[in-house]
Amino acid sequence: MIDSPTENEQMDSETGPHGVAAPTESATTGAGGRLARRMVDSPEIGIIIALIVAFVVFSLKNPLFASVSDLQAPLGIDLAGFGILAIGESFAIITGGIDLSVGSLVAFFCVFSAWLNVTAHVPVVFTFILTIAIGALWGLWHGMLITRLGVAPFVVTLVTFIFAAGADEAIAPNPISISSGTFLAVASSKVLGIPIAVIIFLIIGIAAWIFLERTYMGRQLYAVGGNREAARLSGIRIDRRVVLAYVVSGACAAVVGLLEASRLTSGTADSVSGWELIAIASCVIGGVSLVGGQGRLIGVVAGAALLVVLQDGLVAVNVNAYYQRMVVGVVLLIAIVIDRFRVRRIERSARRAIRPDRAPGQVS
Amino acid sequence: MVAGREELLLAGVRKTYGPATVLDLDHLRLEGGQVVCLIGENGAGKSTLMGVINGSVEPDAGTLTLSGEPLSGGTLQAQAQGVAMVSQEFPLVGQLTVAENLLLGQRASDRKLFVDGKAMHAAAERMLEAIGLDVPTRRRVDSLSVAQRQMLEIAKALGRNPRVLILDEPTSALGPAESEHVLQLARELAARGGIAIFVGHRLNEVRSVGDRMVVLRNGRLVADLTPQEATEDRLVREMVGKELAQIVEVPPAPDAEPLLEVHGLETENFGPIDLTVGSGEIVGVAGLMGSGRSTLLHLLLGARRTTAGEMTLAGEAYHPRDTSEGVEAGVGLVPEDRKAQALLLDSPIRWNITLAVLKRISVRGLFLQRRPERRIAAEMVKTVNVKCQTAEQPARSLSGGNQQRMIFGRWIATRPKLLLLDEPTRGVDVGAKAEIYKLIEEERKKGMAIVVASSELEELLELCHRIVVLKHGRIAAHFDRASFSKERIIAAAAFGAPS
Incomplete structure (x- = not known):
């Protein structure tokens, strides 16, 4: 129901009309219109449309791009890597922080896992477990420095970014070839036509979605990013939530390191430069606010998918490699501009909804 | 020169x-x-x-x-x-x-x-x-x-x-x-x-x-x-001035059962403080800026560490090491600065209301269920009378008075034993103020113990059964409702000892 306009109190001067939902509109339009409205208002809609458009365009230019084998690799494998990394990154960003270390950590764990398996003769299963555990521990270290010492997340993870970039070279100046069939199967084998790496990505994606949307800890993660002090005074253990976010981010980087090692069939350090920026860009394109407290997993995954489709699509239509980064930059810009327009449109309707001199029904 | x-x-x-x-x-x-x-x-x-x-x-x-x-x-x-x-x-x-x-x-x-x-x-x-x-x-x-x-x-x-x-x-x-x-x-x-x-x-x-x-x-x-x-x-x-010295309405005397007992509570530059609050009782905290009003409330919630002192809540020892323990023990705080300390501005009203009960309403200790959460949000919107079209609209779209009532709803949803209110009507208009007073009185009747800190003396005079006056982190004076006097409270806050 619509409240009568007189029931809407005049806003206090301190509450600026920057609402992000347009409550009145859904109430005034029909059921079909309501769904359409909700889709238009959902922050992820632009990015999903862009994803579809990009995919269709590349497929028309080069039909092979949409073929089953291309969807499996490179598209599927690349999406698994970028996607998992972006999911981990989004946890850190949702708490209002940032994790700059993930790119370097992927390179590090790529080399480290190969070293464990090949040089140190650790069985494959234990290599995987150890690698992911160390990734999580590394995240724990970040989280502890951030919460206990109050160091800025940017700085803490910058230290790792630099350190890990050297550490991988120190472990193995030359690529370590992996011969274990189990190790290599992660990137090369398929179940029901779906690469195992993609299945891992789907499992992580669903788990992360359930955590963020359907658990109290996930909600508290948003609360910590939205307003730290409010979260604390509401009885939330904010330090634990922040630490958890960096643990997830570190573990995700380790998983992606394993995938890379498997894909490249060797532990080598130089394939992943700039991945932390791609992870952050995926989040931003997908509607995760860098201030914290906002953003959904579906957007993050769509953001990563768009970047993968662009990267691989440009290759498929024979565009020179160095244009790719430029295109990614432009896409990022467009995503940000579109998002600003969307927020502004909603702000306007929220303002009209609140102003008592106009009936909410007049909106739209 | x-x-x-x-x-x-x-x-x-x-x-x-x-x-x-x-x-x-x-x-x-x-x-x-x-x-x-x-x-x-x-x-x-x-x-x-x-x-x-x-x-x-x-x-x-x-x-x-x-x-x-x-x-x-x-x-x-x-x-x-x-x-x-x-x-x-x-x-x-x-x-x-x-x-x-x-x-x-x-x-x-x-x-x-x-x-x-x-x-x-x-x-x-x-x-x-x-x-x-x-x-x-x-x-x-x-x-x-x-x-x-x-x-x-x-x-x-x-x-x-x-x-x-x-x-x-x-x-x-x-x-x-x-x-x-x-x-x-x-x-x-x-x-x-x-x-x-x-x-x-x-x-x-x-x-x-x-x-x-x-x-x-x-x-x-x-x-x-x-x-x-x-x-x-x-x-x-x-x-x-002369016009405001009298008291409007006398709330009924509470039963004397003490719910919160505090002995020798101390932290840096604060205390020691002794305080008792009965269930169904409203105790006011007066004092000048910097006298330690907010500090006292934060100590009671566990938002600040105590350096000394004993507390019991409902007969049990109560020593919260963080806010989580305080909230779990049945304490809630409506903080002083709504925007900085209470609101998730860009999140839905529902998120704002259920923030302090999330853990409690999760099944198997982790999973949130949508229906109970929506029910609680809808119930509280009604109880505290938040004027909105849906609990899904962002908190930012509400007026100050509605936001403040929403924060009350957050705590009423936890059914606290002890509710701490820091400047409960700051920045809201006269009408919203009256509604908040009504809410406080309703919760009190249900047996909640309430501590209100306020820089508005009229507010304390109207709401409270007793008022303690803080000065430099210590209780300078203590007034029962029968002995309320604006002059004496101001004098105590400024000079220390009651005149």
Whole structure:
């Protein structure tokens, strides 16, 4: 129901009309219109449309791009890597922080896992477990420095970014070839036509979605990013939530390191430069606010998918490699501009909804 | 230095914010050679008047003249004409040195582009010497104590050779010797013909320093007294006025069963405090700014660590190590600063309401269920009467009063045993205020114990069964409803002991 306009109190001067939902509109339009409205208002809609458009365009230019084998690799494998990394990154960003270390950590764990398996003769299963555990521990270290010492997340993870970039070279100046069939199967084998790496990505994606949307800890993660002090005074253990976010981010980087090692069939350090920026860009394109407290997993995954489709699509239509980064930059810009327009449109309707001199029904 | 005697004239100065007139002065003449004390309750218009004089507040009407020249056009203009103000929050740049702060915005020599270090430090040392502050000019300001920063701020103001010097509670951060020195500096400035305006809450100090006492109430000048006329009683009476001393409605006496018992509660610069709150009882916490009102509430929730003391809640030992333990034990806090400490502005109303019960309504210790969560949100929206179309709209789209009630809903949803309210009606309008009072009374009737801290005395007088008055982190006085008196509470907050 619509409240009568007189029931809407005049806003206090301190509450600026920057609402992000347009409550009145859904109430005034029909059921079909309501769904359409909700889709238009959902922050992820632009990015999903862009994803579809990009995919269709590349497929028309080069039909092979949409073929089953291309969807499996490179598209599927690349999406698994970028996607998992972006999911981990989004946890850190949702708490209002940032994790700059993930790119370097992927390179590090790529080399480290190969070293464990090949040089140190650790069985494959234990290599995987150890690698992911160390990734999580590394995240724990970040989280502890951030919460206990109050160091800025940017700085803490910058230290790792630099350190890990050297550490991988120190472990193995030359690529370590992996011969274990189990190790290599992660990137090369398929179940029901779906690469195992993609299945891992789907499992992580669903788990992360359930955590963020359907658990109290996930909600508290948003609360910590939205307003730290409010979260604390509401009885939330904010330090634990922040630490958890960096643990997830570190573990995700380790998983992606394993995938890379498997894909490249060797532990080598130089394939992943700039991945932390791609992870952050995926989040931003997908509607995760860098201030914290906002953003959904579906957007993050769509953001990563768009970047993968662009990267691989440009290759498929024979565009020179160095244009790719430029295109990614432009896409990022467009995503940000579109998002600003969307927020502004909603702000306007929220303002009209609140102003008592106009009936909410007049909106739209 | 100043030649002759300065004269500051204010004629017909008025300032309104919306419907509220915060300052309305027909005529005020301040002369050089005097230390003028400006006195009034919170919200009496003192800050606005200081702001008008130093140019940070533009009056809606009226004129200011300083020794014949009109005074208008913002803070820079006022500074150029010789108005200097020492405020309570020090606008010093912590990362810069003492000397750099002292000469911020000024040049120590004629060099145009580069800083003349030697001249700067020499000038700074002269300024420090003049007020008797002994700190190296190359020290960074953020390594100084609060008292030293206060003195530095005064040095900075005096360094401008002001004709009018405004001191806003300059001694609240200082020890007795430093306070005396500052008061001496104010007198010296006056003796040279300048105007010293001293704003203070410690009435005995005000009486000892001032040559003249100007009392404001509700934005108007209500008394202009000589030190002889300004007895303690007279000052309090003028500040309070006569019309508001009576109590409107007496809430029913609560059962005496104590729910919260506090013995010897202490933290840094606070306590020891003893306090008992019964179930169904509302206890008010009064006190001046910085007296420790919020600190007390934060200690009770577990938002700050205690260094000593025993607490029991509903018969059980209660020692919260963090807010999570406090909330779990059945304590809730509606904090002082809604925006900074309570709201998730861009999240839905539902998220805001269920924030403190999330863990409790999760199944298998982790998973949130949508239906119970929506039900709680809808229930609370109704209970506390949040005017919205849906609980899914962002908190930002609500007015201040609705936001505040929503935060009440957050805590009522937890069914707390003890509810702590810090400035529960700050920044809400009169109608919303009445609704919040009604809510408080309803929850009290259900047996909740409530502690309200407020800077509005009327609020406490209306709501509470008992009032404790804090001063410097200790309980200075304790009033039962039968003995409520605005005069005595103000006197206790300002002087310490009940008169």
